[in-house]
Amino acid sequence: MRKSLYIIGLSVLVFSCTSQKNIKKNSYRPKTAVSQAKPVNVAAVEKQKPHVIKDHGVEFFTTNIADITKNDNTASYGSIVSAKPAGFKVVKTYFPAIAQNFRQKYLILHYTVLPDDKSVEVLTKQNVSAHYLVNNLGDNEIYQLVDENKRSYHAGVSAWRADKNLNDTSIGIEIVNPGYKSDATGKKIFQPFSDEQIKKVAALAKDIVMRYNIPPTNVLAHSDIAPTRKQDPGPLFPWKKLYDEYQIGMWYDEAVKQTFIVNAETEVSTKYNEPSFVFVVQTALQKFGYDLFPNGKWDDATKRTIEVFQYHFRPQNYDGVIDAETWAILQALNQKYPVK
Known part of the structure; x- marks a missing residue:
């Protein structure tokens, strides 16, 4: 009797464990098929890119394969500088990466x-x-x-x-x-x-x-x-x-300057000492590129900034004082060369 009960109990235990294993195994249902990454075809990569040029042991890459319209550039105007880690070899199998540009801005x-x-x-x-x-x-x-x-x-x-x-x-x-x-x-x-x-x-x-x-x-x-x-x-x-x-550098368009000149004459003659007008001029100088903090005052920093602006774009008179022509030129330049 005891032997019969032992056999029955063992059968139930085996069936129970087997059922649990099957349930666990069958309950896994991946939602999406997993695809393995395809190996990189090194030959295809090398075929798409010009080779690095070697001259007396020095390496160069003189062809741009990046998008110059995005200011990306892979060309080298000097030898390629590479690390030399002890015990390892630096290779240029995938050189160069597209996403790079020049330090020289x-x-x-x-x-x-x-x-x-x-x-x-x-x-x-x-x-x-x-x-x-x-x-x-x-x-x-x-x-x-x-x-x-x-x-x-x-x-x-x-x-x-x-x-x-x-x-x-x-x-x-x-x-x-x-x-x-x-x-x-x-x-x-x-x-x-x-x-x-x-x-x-x-x-x-x-x-x-x-x-x-x-x-x-x-x-x-x-x-x-x-x-x-x-x-x-x-x-x-x-x-x-x-x-x-x-075709080097910036300059304003004379016709555009003239569209600003009449209003500039009015503003300079009637609002020159108003803090709000000073603030607007300072903001325009800052917007154009100068490192100037607008504060609504004709302070020394503002006068010097106007003076150097005149050196560059209105050299006939560089007294550091905003006149109608200087103000019109600044507005014309900001319109032509907006911050991107």
Whole structure:
């Protein structure tokens, strides 16, 4: 009897465990089919991309395969710098990734306030530098002082629109020029640039902005990015000539300026000292790109910012005072070059 009961109990236990296992197994119902990732076809990837070029053991990639309209660029204008981890091999099987662009976003123009020999000495042996130096010797030479892929110390404390510390993202061009002297009234009297220098600067700037796809809004004076500290390259630098003849940098449209001039004359003549008008002008300067805090006062920072704006876009009069023409030009520029 006991043996019969034992056999019956064992049969029930086996049936119960088997049933539970089957229920657990059958209850799993994946909602979607899981597909395995397909292996990467290395040969197809390599076929789509130009090969890395090797020259005396140095690697280069000089073809852009990214979308330049999105400011993406895979081309290298120097050798490819790669890590060399101990015990491992870095390979370029999938090089380059499409999603990349250049460090070089800005082109900043300066003058040296020194003669040729002193300019070379200071920019190569002291704690200040630029990528290029344009001499005033009447020859066809432009001095390169710093690799474009490296930071030169030319911008200092600087800002434009949303960017700060522009040494990180810019190429600097220094131009030999004595700068300015103040006359008896305190007005700054600047010295002109030679035609040979301007031709060099224009050719050099054109090459740089084309290679790095630098937009017009990012071709600037040192004074633009540091208006309370700097004046260079001053009001005698021919920004309009670079715009008209070489398509470099920004300039306003005369017809658009004229649409603003009548209202500007009224505002300047009737509202000049009203804090609300001052605030509007300051906001327009800030919107255009200058590092200025609107406060409704014609303070020193605002006057200096207006002065350097006039250096660049209204050099006939650079007294730091908003007149109708300066105000109309600023509005025309903001319309033409909105912040994106």
